[in-house]
Amino acid sequence: MKISVFIATSLDGFIARLNGDIDWLLNAGDTNDPEDYGYSKFIATVDCLVMGRNSFEKVQSFPEWPYAGMRVVVLSRTLNTIPDQAVGKAELSAGPVEMLAAKLRAEGLGRIYIDGGKTVQSFLRAGLVTDMTITRIPILIGSGLPLFGELPGDIALDHIETKAFPSGFVQSRYEVRK
Amino acid sequence: MKISVFIATSLDGFIARLNGDIDWLLNAGDTNDPEDYGYSKFIATVDCLVMGRNSFEKVQSFPEWPYAGMRVVVLSRTLNTIPDQAVGKAELSAGPVEMLAAKLRAEGLGRIYIDGGKTVQSFLRAGLVTDMTITRIPILIGSGLPLFGELPGDIALDHIETKAFPSGFVQSRYEVRK
Numbered sequence: 001m002k003i004s005v006f007i008a009t010s011l012d013g014f015i016a017r018l019n020g021d022i023d024w025l026l027n028a029g030d031t032n033d034p035e036d037y038g039y040s041k042f043i044a045t046v047d048c049l050v051m052g053r054n055s056f057e058k059v060q061s062f063p064e065w066p067y068a069g070m071r072v073v074v075l076s077r078t079l080n081t082i083p084d085q086a087v088g089k090a091e092l093s094a095g096p097v098e099m100l101a102a103k104l105r106a107e108g109l110g111r112i113y114i115d116g117g118k119t120v121q122s123f124l125r126a127g128l129v130t131d132m133t134i135t136r137i138p139i140l141i142g143s144g145l146p147l148f149g150e151l152p153g154d155i156a157l158d159h160i161e162t163k164a165f166p167s168g169f170v171q172s173r174y175e176v177r178k
Numbered sequence: 179m180k181i182s183v184f185i186a187t188s189l190d191g192f193i194a195r196l197n198g199d200i201d202w203l204l205n206a207g208d209t210n211d212p213e214d215y216g217y218s219k220f221i222a223t224v225d226c227l228v229m230g231r232n233s234f235e236k237v238q239s240f241p242e243w244p245y246a247g248m249r250v251v252v253l254s255r256t257l258n259t260i261p262d263q264a265v266g267k268a269e270l271s272a273g274p275v276e277m278l279a280a281k282l283r284a285e286g287l288g289r290i291y292i293d294g295g296k297t298v299q300s301f302l303r304a305g306l307v308t309d310m311t312i313t314r315i316p317i318l319i320g321s322g323l324p325l326f327g328e329l330p331g332d333i334a335l336d337h338i339e340t341k342a343f344p345s346g347f348v349q350s351r352y353e354v355r356k
Contacts, residue, residue: 013191013326024332136350138334138352140302140326140329140332141332142327142328142329142330143329147190148190148320151320152320154318154319154320155317156317157317157318162340162342164340164350168337170340170348
């Protein structure tokens, strides 16, 4: 089972400002540009999206649930139940990530998509991530929520492909070396 | 006058481990590969290298002074004199970086090369950097000395070019938007 990261960061490695804002990302590039940076192609290969509680709360504030038709697991040690408005849209997992990954693998899933800094960091620390597609936005924001965090040891990667877009976004795909 | 960054970082944004080690960088790629990632072409355009005290001390521990023929300024508020073995090789500046940049510009220099995390961060905070060439090594090291730091505000960049090398190193060149 592939466990995949697909995420955008500032050049200084942040996925959001400290308050969660992604204005710098939404305003980057040409907002009329229909380029989706491979997202729809990627998402078509995904069987389940795993996100943390922070991302889940952010997504619930959106006018529309953006993951219709996608299985979503919310990783949280503190949530006990899914809020009413999200019932049928998302399921809960208290982790740890090793157990969640084993469960989804046993169900025969081909690919899970892990989203959010803390979730990505948990899966990386557990040695579970298989591949990462990281899109660098040409801006420095100075502080924010980092994509990466501390690790028990180095993680070597194989570079698969890099694409630069007219917007200045640079997307690199890596596989975690086994 | 161009004020340029040319540096390698881990995918998680570190230029060295916390103790200064760059083993992860030296061991990356094929050590027999003669590829220099554009360094000699870049250095041929440089009139002066500006580094911090940490980099200066690191370089003095090398068996040979690697910057023969290059003007070197060491930026330090704590050093009062250049050590005997480096006299004639490097000069001191107590900063601030705005004054150093003004002095070098007044001397008619075309390009200065700023090296080391703290030095790069000081020049970025002062809004003085004109362009950055960043080479991403395909490894996560989890912790270390970061290339980037806090900023007084966002810095927008123009992406100029990205090259991926057979070693998996990905080099992107940016100009700071004026």
